Amino acid sequence: MAGPIPDLEERATLCARRLYSADRVLLASHIDADGLTSAAIAAQAIERAGIPFETVFEKQLDEDAIAALAATEYDTVLFTDFGSGQLDVIGQHEDAGEFTPVIADHHQPADRETKYHLNPLLFGINGASELSGAGTSYVLARALAAVSDDGSDTSQGVATDGGVGANTAAPDDATDARPDNTDLAALAVVGAVGDMQASSGELHGANAKIVEEGVDAGVLETGTDLALYGKQTRPLPKLLEYATDVHIPGISNDERGALRFLDGLDLELKRDGEWRRWSGLTNDEKQTVASALVKRAVTKGVPATKIDQLVGTAYVLAEEPVGTELRDASEFSTLLNATARYDRADVGLGVCLGNRDEALERARKLLRNHRRNLSAGIDLVTREGVTVEDHVQWFHAGDRIRETIVGIVAGMAMGNAGISRSRPILAFAEKGVDGDDEPDLKVSSRGTHSLVRRGLDLSVVMGEASRAVGGDGGGHDVAAGATVPNGAEREFIERADEIVGNQLS
Numbered sequence: 001m002a003g004p005i006p007d008l009e010e011r012a013t014l015c016a017r018r019l020y021s022a023d024r025v026l027l028a029s030h031i032d033a034d035g036l037t038s039a040a041i042a043a044q045a046i047e048r049a050g051i052p053f054e055t056v057f058e059k060q061l062d063e064d065a066i067a068a069l070a071a072t073e074y075d076t077v078l079f080t081d082f083g084s085g086q087l088d089v090i091g092q093h094e095d096a097g098e099f100t101p102v103i104a105d106h107h108q109p110a111d112r113e114t115k116y117h118l119n120p121l122l123f124g125i126n127g128a129s130e131l132s133g134a135g136t137s138y139v140l141a142r143a144l145a146a147v148s149d150d151g152s153d154t155s156q157g158v159a160t161d162g163g164v165g166a167n168t169a170a171p172d173d174a175t176d177a178r179p180d181n182t183d184l185a186a187l188a189v190v191g192a193v194g195d196m197q198a199s200s201g202e203l204h205g206a207n208a209k210i211v212e213e214g215v216d217a218g219v220l221e222t223g224t225d226l227a228l229y230g231k232q233t234r235p236l237p238k239l240l241e242y243a244t245d246v247h248i249p250g251i252s253n254d255e256r257g258a259l260r261f262l263d264g265l266d267l268e269l270k271r272d273g274e275w276r277r278w279s280g281l282t283n284d285e286k287q288t289v290a291s292a293l294v295k296r297a298v299t300k301g302v303p304a305t306k307i308d309q310l311v312g313t314a315y316v317l318a319e320e321p322v323g324t325e326l327r328d329a330s331e332f333s334t335l336l337n338a339t340a341r342y343d344r345a346d347v348g349l350g351v352c353l354g355n356r357d358e359a360l361e362r363a364r365k366l367l368r369n370h371r372r373n374l375s376a377g378i379d380l381v382t383r384e385g386v387t388v389e390d391h392v393q394w395f396h397a398g399d400r401i402r403e404t405i406v407g408i409v410a411g412m413a414m415g416n417a418g419i420s421r422s423r424p425i426l427a428f429a430e431k432g433v434d435g436d437d438e439p440d441l442k443v444s445s446r447g448t449h450s451l452v453r454r455g456l457d458l459s460v461v462m463g464e465a466s467r468a469v470g471g472d473g474g475g476h477d478v479a480a481g482a483t484v485p486n487g488a489e490r491e492f493i494e495r496a497d498e499i500v501g502n503q504l505s
């Protein structure tokens with residue numbers, strides 16, 4: 001059976017065979033939208049292959065976390081959305097015979113190899129823009145289906161319950177499963193969108209191949225649509241008011257302006273006393289709003305390149321109910337982030353696995369709380385402002401913004417008064433105290449795609465600047481993070497400023 005990404009096929013099959021021969025598997029994944037969808041994809045593929053497993057999540061795969069995995073009874077550990085960057089430490093445990101690692105990741109590998117290592121970067125595919133952790137897990141899931149299909153005449157045991165431990169929820173609904181696992185493409189797209197892999201309004205490269213498989217499987221629909229966040233769940237006026245990626249004077253960030261704009265259209269705005277949502281409009285109605293919006297942008301002098309960004313490819317999860325967060329890849333990934341950032345990976349995983357009652361309600365509650373925290377954080381940053389260096393801008397949130405959301409706040413604050421989009425933004429926040437250790441600082445950074453096109457690579461910036469002050473970090477070109485010792489702020493900023501200056505020169 002041909003997999004979605006031919007270049008990865010051979011390695012994916014090798015990894016899948018190793019998993020299939022295991023008595024049981026410990027699945028360890030990163031806590032964020034991409035990590036949660038990675039785990040959900042891997043968990044369903046393993047479950048369908050009839051292999052008993054357990055799922056655990058880690059915010060950070062450090063030495064202690066890896067040692068804890070090694071101390072379990074499991075001989076096979078599948079790492080998703082992390083593992084490559086920690087191969088130096090993982091390899092020591094592998095050498096000691098403690099477990100065999102299987103890795104499905106898309107981050108920069110450490111200077112060491114292992115046999116069952118699936119990572120697009122090893123095959124010339126960009127891990128920041130073409131394939132996410134969830135996409136890599138999907139490639140593995142497709143291979144696992146092919147391998148278990150081949151081996152279906154051999155006895156593989158009867159255990160299919162898959163989940164033990166509080167972090168694993170059994171799928172409620174296995175009836176929609178496709179035998180080749182192509183139904184899991186929808187989650188892979190949610191992961192890619194959550195990892196900010198879409199650019200110029202759509203997914204590219206290997207990601208686009210996965211989209212194709214999802215469309216063929218009937219779990220995804222794509223189409224050109226307004227590129228605004230909240231098309232499924234936001235009331236129309238809020239959809240327009242909160243859409244600030246492309247600033248339209250008199251509508252963006254303008255509650256009354258957005259209302260006036262809609263009032264001026266020949267459109268039924270409310271139904272049964274409730275604001276209508278974009279997802280409930282007819283195609284003609286959508287056309288009316290979109291044309292008027294573009295016309296307004298043109299009249300107000302918004303540049304043509306910006307106006308183009310008002311339209312993009314929408315990724316719709318065809319089997320999810322209209323008007324819910326789950327229907328739109330972007331809203332789904334935000335819902336997952338809202339669980340992950342508050343240490344409720346179990347809730348996010350439950351939603352991905354099809355738990356539509358308790359887990360979904362819980363996730364929505366977490367999302368409301370997340371929104372309140374984000375808007376309070378953005379208000380704080382905008383009110384207090386940032387310090388502008390030659391090439392970067394930064395702020396220190398102390399303990400007033402949770403370290404797990406300070407990066408999102410920084411990214412969303414860019415473009416607000418006094419916070420330019422022409423320099424990357426760095427944000428410090430205090431981390432919780434871990435045991436007897438001194439509390440460290442988390443630094444998050446965000447850039448823009450146009451800065452990346454000019455040479456910005458925040459993964460290098462955060463890695464080099466943090467190591468220079470005794471910390472560590474990494475991530476992606478457009479978004480990265482680091483942990484540094486308390487008190488190292490000044491030195492870190494100077495190093496980061498210098499590296500960014502070199503990248504953009």
Ligand SMILES: [Mn+2]
Pocket residue numbers: 034035081106132133134195
């Ligand atoms: Mn990822």
